[in-house]
Amino acid sequence: MSISRVAVRPAAVRRKVEAWLAEQDDAEAIVLLARPEWTDDAVLTIGNTRVRVVPCPTPIAARAALADRAAHEKLVLLTDLTDTELGDGLLAHVSLQTGRSVDPWDLVGQAFGGQVRPDSTLVRTGRWVADALTELAPAEGWPPPAGTILTRDYALRHLAGAVLALDPDELDGAGLLQWSTDAPTQMRFAELPVAWAEGIAALLVEVAGPIAVPVLAAVRAGHGTDAIPLGLLAGVLWPRSPGTAPEVEIAVARTRLEPRFGGTRLTDHQATLFVEAAEAWIYRALDGDDAVRHDAHRMLRRAEDLAAEIDVTELLVASTLLPAGFTQRMRAFGAAVRLALPGPTAVPPARDLIERAQERLAEVEAHRSADRSRVETARMAVRLLRWLAISEGRGPATMLAAVQRQIRDDGWVDRARLDVFAGDVDPHVAQSYRALHAAVDARRSRHDREFAEQLHDMTSAEREPGALLRVEDVLDRVVRPILDNGRRSLLLLLDGMSAAAGIEIADSLGRSGAWTELTPDGGPRTAVLAALPTVTVVNRCSLFSGRLTVGDRAAELKAFTVQFPDSVLLHKSDLRTPAGLAVDPEVAAAINDPAVPLVAAVINTIDDALDRSDPGTIEWSTDTVNGLRDLLAVAQDRVVVLVSDHGHVVDRGSEAVLLSSDSSENRWRPATDAPRDGELLFTGGRVALGDGRVILPWREELRYGPRKAGYHGGASPAEVVIPLLVFAAQDEHAVPGWAGAPVSSPDWWREPIRQPASEETAVSPPVEVGVASRPARRPRPPAQDEGLFDLPSPTSVASPVSAALLPPVASSAPAEPTSALVDALLASPVYADRRDARAPIPDERVAALLCTLVAGNGRAALETLATRAGVPVHRMPGMFAALRRLLQVEGYPVLSLDPDGRTAKLDIPLMIEQFGLEPM
Template identity: 35%
Template sequence: MAPRPVVGRRVIEALLETELMNAEGRRLLLVDAVHEESGHCGEFTLRADGRMHRVRVTDQDSALGIADAWQRHLAEPEDAGEERILVVTGRVPADQIGWDLRAQAMRGRPVGVDRADIVKQLFGAADLDPRMVGETWLLDAILDTEPPGGWPRSGTVVTRDHAVRALISARLGLGDVTADTLDLDADRLFSWTRTAAGPAAFAALPAAQREGLTGWLAEAVGPSAPTLLALAAAGRGGDALPLGALATAVLHADAGNAAGFGLGALFGQALESYDRLPPFAEAADGVLSRWIAQAEGAGQHSEEARDRVLAVLDRADRLAQEAHLSGPLSGDRMLPSGYRARLHALADALDSREPAAAEAALRRVTEHQLAELHAESTAAARAAVRLVRWLAGPVPQVTSVAQGVREHLASWGWADRAVSVLTEGDAGRDQAVGHAYERLIGAVRQRRSLLDEQFAERLAVWAEGASQQAPSGALLIEDVLEKAAAPLAAKDSRPLILVLDGMSAEVAVQLADGLDRRVWTEIVPKTGQGGVPGRLAAVSMLPTVTRISRASLLSGAATAGGQSAEQAGFAAFWKKRHRSAALFHKGGYEGGPGHRLAPALLDALVGDQVVGVVLNTIDDSLASGREGSRTHWRLRDVAKLPDLLNAARDYGRPVLLVSDHGHVVDRTPHGHRPADVPGAESARWRTGAPGAGEVALAGPRVLAADGRPTALTAAWRDDLRYTARQAGYHGGASLAEVTVPVIALVPSADLIPQNWTLLPRERTAPAWWRGGPADGDSPAAVRTTAPMAAPTTAAPVVAAAGGGRKHRAQHGEGIFMLPGLGTTGERVVQTAQFRAQREFVRHAPTEKAVAAVIDALLDAGGKLSPGAVAAAAQAATGKSQRNPERFATVLERLLNIDGYPVLGLVDSGHTVQLNKALLEQQFLADRS
């Protein structure tokens, strides 16, 4: 005889809700089941059949007991507004209950308990998934766990999946029980193990329910679920993901049996067999990889995701230490200890000064999955390897003042930028890595000091006779308006001239990197004789102080003075060119309450005036300590600079970013005292005879505060100062102080002046800076920073058919005369498919231009900026492509036959990407 079912209050309520509809006044319910509590089982109130009922439940084991309970129930007085019901459970067979008692009972007999029927009733369904009928654990769990609002309605049939998902939501806190669906995957399950209540709730379930839910989750989520839930049942749910990370590390390492034993000890009984380890590790690895990707995003949520990832992986490292697995797992691609081990290997490689070894070590660092989460440490590692490359290159020489400032802006200032990053040290405060960086910085500063000394020697000779009439090939700061601003003002254009006081080459290249290249196109003057155009670098006035250099810049002549002199000189310069102008200083361009920019400035920008704005943030930071506390300058770090750039874009104005002088950063140890010398006039220049680290300067461009020529002594060594310590200084004769960056930008290709051309992004940084895959650039892509050949009519060099592309230094007109031969680009443009496609594209570029672009993209690994693509076409044809993005769009239409993406703009328009396989399939495949 099968044992009677055990019932509780909820089952009794469900039975009453059904039976009272046909009770016909009867108030006794006999239940053929055993109550979960013996004896008197309590009372409760139930609303059913439109009325309130006071229900008393009693469990009896004899017919006499049933009769006695019924008589006592009848003897009790009725409460107004309530009907009293007696429910009797127990082990008394139906044939032992008298007919008189049974006549008083609903249905006239004991009512059997069919859990399946009750579950249907609870879900408001007419039928039940047949698979559920035999799953007692599921039916019991549903009856025991009904949420306060009831189970969610499921339609006419309660499916097994619907019931289990609802049960998981209600019992384990996974999802919302009222939701129609519950998306379950490994990510959600592992996240659940890290909650406070979830694993504890699972551990508290009866064994049958744990087993049933484990089986269902193994089907729904995958084979990782049993191990994960076993850890939760053992009270170790919080360690599920850290253990998964360790399992991944062990399975990918040459760890041997010792590591396997250590890992097994950590899992304990939760790991039933080794076969369950790989799927568990794979699922954990996938979850952590997704979390890491989320943490690499931007914003507050990414910071929370970063903390979550690092908490898990730090715990994994601690578990590895407990199990003596740290050694076998050193260098793992995900564990924090693996990242630190790779940094140590990099530190060792830096001391060798061998670029290949340093590159390989850096590649290992950047391949670690936490590289971007430890962004500051990884950036420092990149900077270190870049400096190794710079040191390994030819020893640079200063041959003239003009060459010195150009090279400083193009290359040496980038070394200063890398040193600034490296000076901050490793963000993880690793001493071994810090000492390696310190030694590298020392070697770089030694080379930079030699360059500053050479430059100072040439500056002293040059300054004796240098003037606007005899610049000796240098761009003078007093000629910047004439040489750079006036061309931007041609054809009634209205430039905005932004003077960033104190902006060094190091800061300038960082700000330029932050420009939105979809909005701004950087332009430079063309050069003659096939030279490579580059950024303009001017020579500051001497000494390199604001009163002299800024006044000379804004007046277009060597002079000195304050704001009034600058405004008068600025207006006079443009008046000579029949243009009105307005110059705004600090306090004149900031907007009041409710305004980002001053209305007067906006009125000037709307009109036809040439507008100048002086921004003091960088120079002010030298005294405030800002420069010494951070290594990175972004556009938003310069007050109002983003707003001014946006206004220039909105009003269609070209922009000239220029400085009046640069500065040196104080990198001396605390306690370093100023030089005790006579005649100190400022931090970096004085009167008197020069000593070590100093140079004597005199000439037409060496001015006193009143604007008259004078003679002085200036410091060229960057660790020499004459006044109290600040974050940085200017006034001296070093490259960083004398070099004046000049950066020209246009928001539209229509505003590019005559004899100017665009500067591709790939040409803004020196080759040693963008020298390897770990820097985010392929070696092929770096080659685009080298000079491109000028067009020529020399005889072509023809590559063998079917062979790879051979770089051609010269492009002749005859390169298309041999069908099927030449570079990949040349063979593409000879095909019938290309010629047919070209008929349907308006303003299609020449075959030579298209071939050059295809070959340049293939050389660069398939990706270049729009500017570099346009430059490749210009180098091949001599024709300037004034709008790189539009040119790339035309190429898309030309090469993308039938919509196949052979070429396209990616990275929000920042990059042109060529699919080599599709290119060959569409144009070069044998179609016979």
């Protein structure tokens, strides 16, 4: 009597036949005990052998199959008959003269190399595993395990890996998401028998974790290729920070998303892991090659499309990754900027409104898909808001004070408003920037008028300059003392460099780490006053002549040679190089020649941009000023002086005003009639053209000649004030009377406004940078006197750690409870022990640094720390490293640096624990 047997799968038959043929049995046929059903191809080709599969429900069918066998074929007889029913006569023609059972686990062992047996856990998983492992086995078989036991984990990992086209060791969240991008493999999974698919899914949840649930649910629902976009969208609907959107709105949105997962409701834990894995995939892809980055951007766009399909686009503001989230954050920032602007009465904006704009900026900065240039413009906008928050007092009382305001404060305003003037692509943000620019422009216009009035009075009265440095004084009062001190110098005249451009160039030079900026007595930056009108033919010739004069290149060269006969002056044509050379050999030879004390060079990049480019959108640096980086590279043993002959203003676009003039000059005209609004009549010995009488505009938007990208010649501080920058290669005492420069940026440039204001100003009183009437600022340094540039002898150079650079303890004393916490640390035994052994930093400087960090909730920019501690900016990296060693008890990271390389982070609770302090 036949026995009820299961149907055999084609792969199982193939495996049994492969094993049979490997035995090199001469029999013509093999009997496999299975249900006599066969729907696959009747003939199998295994190696060079044709094997015909014949279902045999009766002995007669089996005998007929043997009788009809072709000479070149072997037979597989599928039957559920017993050996007795088949009979000895028939069995005499089959392998081993008996029927062979088709044990699925034997076939599994065979697929894994034949020398292994499955453990009981694998067998209990179910027959589906054996069938799947047999049917899906590679042609060469599965990789055999290390021992003779086939474990459940080993077998199922290889099975799932084959189905998902993944390495068995990559069955994690990242691997699953990578699989979800491959539509063909998803289709293969969807076509598996239900038991197989469910079993593999259960394994994936085991090994990959809860993230497998949403991924597989999306695949089953037919949305598998949207798994990554769905994960990104889940980041909005399962926000990490509570309260980012109304709970009802979130709940409705999740319900709309459920059909994408086939009705599966994700738990918070599953959604969180799903979000993290999807974002991690995007981050990796964005760091990949072009094709992978293209896939990442496609996923981001698809996530936004899905948000639109379920009507949750407005919630994308919570996304730190989706571009639409960045757009919405930028709009929220723009709205905050508009709210923070001063009112029509020019009352400074409220601090809390500026603080709100700062918070919106932080959200913009945190977005991973942020457009870096737009973020930088947003930073500039917030800086301008902080500048507008400073109450204005009376204008500068002297020309020196007006110049100082431009170089130390308003030049930074000009730097920021260039970006804001360039605007933003989003019309909502652009309108806010336009309003901000108008508010800044109104105040800057008042400053420009005050500057021009001081310049007018000084020029017409022929007033002596005193401590004020004029363009014709640069060689005699700055360069010659350097040479007299035995140092060689490289003077680079960057034609057209304004205060704003000088800020950018100095920053790029400082970031290189190769150069140390020097300032008089280590104080604030200083500047040079141009002659009038502020055109090249007047000021460049005056600078190289050492006296007020007018002339061309030939006159410059002649006058320079008379003063410095052993030195070299290079113009544009002298700096052109042959192919393959960054610096002309003759120029390099002159710079390297010890017998040439001074090499001067004129670089016209900025001035040329006023004609042919757009200086308002160029960030000036050692990379964008032609030849600057290369000249500096071969001048490491020279003191470098960067100066200009005049600054410039940029074209104001639709705001520009064209006035009639008797001349074709852009920013000055002969005094043939009375000055109009925005103009002043200048007379005197410092007016080198127009027979000593010219009319100059102080309003930046005025011009007389043809339209260009920028202009110079007028009386605005952006044109008249020339930055003076001095650098030496890692030597802050290269120039007598000069020392390492402090942080050059004003407080409003670096430091966010915090509430309450009283605590902030008490904890970290800022340094005076220009306008004497600003509240809550340190007293102005002593006024510059006649001897500022009368450099002392080398013996008067300050020591590397000058006591004059240390801030008074009283000026750093913060308000409670900040000072109490820092005082307790300084008095602690742990600090005393570490200070004696490892800390070369004076206690008052440690206090200044820690008070600043504690007041900022554990965060402060390195530039701010340098300012608070009275440390030259180039010393701050070493100071930070010393403070970190001092605070890191037992190696714990109490003090660290942000990835941006510019922000220090103090772990206040860890500091309290490590030094045994009481929380304040």
